[in-house]
Amino acid sequence: MDLMSTLSQPRPSFKAQMHRAREDAIVEAASRLLREKGFETMTVDEVAAAVGIAKASLYKHFAGKDDLCTAAVVHGVARLQRFLGELPADLDPLQRLHALLYWLLELQLGEEMALLSERTSALAQALRTCDVYQSAMLEVSRHILGWVAQAQTAGQLRRDLPPDVILCALLARSADPMLAMLRERGYGNAEILAWVIDTCLSGLVQQPGHIET
Amino acid sequence: MDLMSTLSQPRPSFKAQMHRAREDAIVEAASRLLREKGFETMTVDEVAAAVGIAKASLYKHFAGKDDLCTAAVVHGVARLQRFLGELPADLDPLQRLHALLYWLLELQLGEEMALLSERTSALAQALRTCDVYQSAMLEVSRHILGWVAQAQTAGQLRRDLPPDVILCALLARSADPMLAMLRERGYGNAEILAWVIDTCLSGLVQQPGHIET
């Protein structure tokens, strides 16, 4: 079996590969702009310009702005799913949650991509009716909820909070304005990351001297 | 001194009073819409319609959308200042911070007004160059930082965090997406409020068994 046939296992034609690569480039650009400027402020022109194609060409790939940005968010969730699945096996539940938090916040500090879209945007509405997104988020939630439950039974996380609440407390950090506020005050990314993770997790972990009710 | 002269102490003419009342109504409507829909999504037409006046009339009061929404946010900060100033004198620093958090979150759950504008909106930029807003926020920050410092020396709050960081951790809750996420999952406002305050403060308070470094 030579290199060519190895690379083209399910026989995607070169054309199809290019097509896919182009779409990936578009989604990536859309992700970045979505993160930097938000759904309402970003423009399709900007996305097209960033990729280096004409706007009309972009509309051959995606039906509209909503469709494009939905794809971008789904792409982000897929990355999150991959991250969750690839975590080293030797981490205990709490370490996994810590790693998750780190990953979410680092993403927000870099200008890469958006997970939680702004509550007010039209995109939020589009996502609510997007099956792919909803099922992906459901799986992510289940995955994390499993760890939360484990950490709770292991006595690492507070048992007086519903797992749901802990899940939300963690995921919500990916859009926490605290990071931007600290940035404005001149702090460095490393400090910010450490503080946000610390203050968030400290509110969730089971304290040594805590009295259970 | 009769009633009339009492009511019109600094002699604001009826006309001026009406003018002021009208502007207040406009700002109030803008605040609510800003909170519900965000800066980019809301329209000046909606504000005018909510107040019951024509859009052109609104433009006699405010120079533009930025100006109007800036006024709305400043109005909100002023309310916050009043709240801070009117807290009962018998509360200790930590109780004050708790009350502050409660106030901020309740505001977010009701659909009233916006304090932190979305990071991406054009409004955020406008506020950055608005002296009135900046100085008001500075005073609010100083006020709260004072309580934080007191709570830290009293051993109520963690001393390993800069007061700045604690301040941000508290204020950022006013735009925490965690509330919306919990709402979507069907929880009631009272539960949500309690959990967010709990998880936030638990990460900041000095734990009984904590070892200082």
Add this chain to the structure above:
DNA sequence: GTCTATACAGAGATAGAC
């Protein structure tokens, strides 16, 4: 499928009468 050029709609802002 990619381009240039254009149609169309929405929203911010203004003109001018009253």
Add this chain to the structure above:
DNA sequence: GTCTATCTCTGTATAGAC
């Protein structure tokens, strides 16, 4: 100061040639 009617610009989306 308030109104109706209008201007103007921007951004989504499409038409049609290649």
